[in-house]
Amino acid sequence: MDAPRSKLTPSLLRAVIAAGIVSLLVAAGVQARPPPSLSQVLKNAELRDGGTEESAPPPRDEPGLPGSPRSTLKEWLRFCLAGNFVDAARFLDVPEEQLERGPELARRLKAVLDRYAAIDLAKLSGHPDGDTGDGLPHDEELVARVPGPSGATLTVRLVHERSGDLGWWRFDRETVEQIDPWYSTLRNRWLIDILPAPLLRMGPAGVLYWQWLALCLLLVGAFVAALVLARLTQAGLLRLARRTAPPWDDRIVENIFGPLTMFWAVGLFSLFLPLIGLLEAAHLSVAHLEHLAFVTAVLWLVMRAVSELTGYLHESDWAKASPASRALIPLGSTLTKLLVVFVGLISLLSELGYSVSSIVAGLGIGGLALAFGAQKTVENLFGALSIGIDQPFRAGDVVRVEDSIGTVEVIGLRSTRIRTADRTIITIPNGKLAELKIESLAARDRFRFYAVLGLTYATKASQLRAVISAIELLLRQSPKVWPEVQVVLLQFGPSSLDIEVSAWIQAKDSAEFAKLKQELLFQILETVEREGSSFAFPTRSVQLLNPVRTQAVPDDEK
Secondary structure, eight states, rough: OOOOOOSSHHHHHHHHHHHHHHHHHHHHHHHHOOOOHHHHHHHHHHHHHHTOOOOOOTTTTTTOOOOSSHHHHHHHHHHHHHHHHHHHGGGOOOGGGGGGGGGHHHHHHHHHHHHHHOOGGGGGGOOOTOOOSSSOTTTEEEEEEEEEEOOEOOOOOOOEEEEEEEEEEEEEEHHHHHHHHHHHHHOOOOHHHHHHHGGGGGGGGOOOOHHHHHHHHHHHHHHHHHHHHHHHHHHHHHHTTSSSOOOHHHHHHTTHHHHHHHHHHHHHHHHHHGEEEHHHHHHHHHHHHHHHHHHHHHHHHHHHHHHHHHHHHHSSSSHHHHHHHHHHHHHHHHHHHHHHHHHHHHHHHHHHTHHHHHHHHHHHHHHHHHHHOHHHHHHHHHHHHHHHHHSSSOOOOOOTTTTTTEEEEEHHHHHHHEEESSSSSEEEHHHHHSSSOOEEEGSSSSSSEEEEEEETSOOOHHHHHHHHHHHHHHHHOOTTTTTTTTEEEEEEEEEEEEEEEEEEESSSHHHHHHHHHHHHHHHHHHHHHHHTTTBOOOOOOOOOOOOOOOOOOOGGGG
């Protein structure tokens, strides 16, 4: 017989897990707040400044070079994001012997800043002379800090250069000399060097267009490879599981292809993701998604294992020998799955930076709210536990609850559903059901056969004795009748001689009992007819006495 399914249906489980993942995605975006990409930096600055330049006009002999650190970096970002690295190179203090490499150095500097730097234009000075109170020399402005090849943190700076009364800002010579070493630390530099310029432009969500294409190809490739690797892994695990005696591990391995595929897909995707070299902001977001997918795969695997263990326990010899414990298996499976989901969500929140102690404190407050606002729900839950432990009935039993008789279909966490003989459904909350008087008709091992036979008063004593003996012999010879049989003359009724027939019939259910009872009644009828008697029906005799004669009175005496 198939194991009864837990009330926590697969659709409900998927809904719970999906809701948790969506919540965690939102939490990840709020909690992590990765540094913005250069395109987002420029966009935020334009929204904040209204698209206007607050700096002094550019010098006459250096057209296009703004006059403040903030506007200088904004202008340089515009050229880089547009793919115009020739004009962007004019913002670099490039040595004369490397002037032809100016556009290449500008492109490489943008790639380095995209990968490592968190630039805030609002912190850069908008004054032509820069920030004189930042602790740096008056002609220097700090843009960002970037880790060098040796691990030491180096600075990206703008310097103020003058020619007579004119001045402008650009990246200093020391920064330009560090561009190539910084660029050598990028894992995807070989792709940047060979890709066409349109694919190097910034796309949605701070991800370059070629990176979007690479992400799609990597995702599809990881999934296809994961299908093959998951099938091979499952075959190997199944071979190992079949060497062990208990069959439950075989059942688990046979049903974990989905979680194994997800494990391999996440692993392969994480392995090759660094080759794409996502920008810092996008890399952190994808890392959160990878972690969410991994924890989801773990939850999926545990759910499958719990479901298979539930089926194995329900069909085991131990469960068949202990019906009371067997009925608790579906309820235990449901509670275990809810606990697994809860622990998974807590672990994800902890990984995203939320304090576990705060979560526990929140659960305490939630417990108080539950105590005041969800009393009925808790009452019904404990009612389900009480029914599962005491076992007054099980699913499939025929029960009488107050004035209703029906078959128990489902014992849920909140309520129990009973189907009546009219095919209607009665739903009773478990909290109330635990307090009611419940009569389980399925718990009886025998059905009582009881009848009172009324024979006519025309039946002679010898016939009456013969009828009683014949009926008793009939019942004792029936293989389905319990040996305890009683057939006696009950009383002299108003219109019949009453014979009481009492016996117990061994039947597996009410339908079988009804058929056996019908056959016994036919045989009793034939026995009464064979002995020359018949059944009486209510009769009443009325005796009429002679009427009283009256004397005629003459008319004149009236």
